[in-house]
Amino acid sequence: MTPQAFFDQLWYSYVEITPQADQIRDLFLATDAEVINDHVAFRTFADSPIALDNLEPFVLAMGYQVQADYDFEEKKLRARSFIHSDSTVPKIFISELQTHKLSPKLQAVLGKYIAQIKAEPTDHSVFWSGRHWQTPSLEDYQSVAAESEYGAWLLTIGLCVNHFTVSVEQLNSTNSLQEVLDRVKAAGFATNLAGGEIKGSPAELLEQGSSMADKQEFVFVGGEKQLIPTCFYEFAKRYPDNNGNLYQGFIAASADKIFESTFTAA
Numbered sequence: 001m002t003p004q005a006f007f008d009q010l011w012y013s014y015v016e017i018t019p020q021a022d023q024i025r026d027l028f029l030a031t032d033a034e035v036i037n038d039h040v041a042f043r044t045f046a047d048s049p050i051a052l053d054n055l056e057p058f059v060l061a062m063g064y065q066v067q068a069d070y071d072f073e074e075k076k077l078r079a080r081s082f083i084h085s086d087s088t089v090p091k092i093f094i095s096e097l098q099t100h101k102l103s104p105k106l107q108a109v110l111g112k113y114i115a116q117i118k119a120e121p122t123d124h125s126v127f128w129s130g131r132h133w134q135t136p137s138l139e140d141y142q143s144v145a146a147e148s149e150y151g152a153w154l155l156t157i158g159l160c161v162n163h164f165t166v167s168v169e170q171l172n173s174t175n176s177l178q179e180v181l182d183r184v185k186a187a188g189f190a191t192n193l194a195g196g197e198i199k200g201s202p203a204e205l206l207e208q209g210s211s212m213a214d215k216q217e218f219v220f221v222g223g224e225k226q227l228i229p230t231c232f233y234e235f236a237k238r239y240p241d242n243n244g245n246l247y248q249g250f251i252a253a254s255a256d257k258i259f260e261s262t263f264t265a266a
């Protein structure tokens, strides 16, 4: 699959559960000829047929290389980023929940669902395949959420792109991340304030911010209905290093806060 076809399909599946994405993109298309994507991100369960290691071959097959690995000890996540030889192709960030690090109780609850994941992926459609397990119960959702918001999000939503990211330094209308976030807020969308509205700094060569995830009504297996977070939009501004090359990495401390864009607690 070509990166172009891959990202087209991803965008299509993303806006379906993230109506804010189209609206936010339109905000910038009103002033900019193009809105260029910096990266997209996925979440999955480690130690499962859809673990990071089993997704990776499909990323590499599109011409990507492994860029770096990250560890989020407190959230019990590990992650890897991928960069393409064509610098106009968005980077890909994949994280996975290390379920073996969760409490025995939670391992048992999530284990019931993870055991239902049938086979390893055979093509790129795994990236928009959603849930590979039955609709969860509200009780299970709540017990997972108490220990891992990421786990609860993944249990309801499944495998899909969880954000696209506007490349702020490539906008023509503004070069200011704060201005971008102000426009998003003025249009009625909440931004993620965890660790400050802007994560990172020019000194770190990367500044990031994001919207809070859209919410959608979810019907649990017992028929209970509750609003759950779906996906969000990110905005990233990269700075050149001393050699004049635009920094391309991710910053673990900032990523740790971007994960909270799908948190339910205010």
Ligand code: OOG
Residues within 6 Å of the ligand: 041, 042, 043, 093, 095, 162, 208, 234, 250, 251, 254, 255, 256, 258, 259, 260
């Ligand atoms: C990914 C969070 C990390 C970034 O840009 O640092 C990230 C997630 O929320 O799944 O996207």
Ligand code: NI
Residues within 6 Å of the ligand: 039, 040, 041, 093, 163, 165, 234, 258
């Ligand atoms: Ni991101």
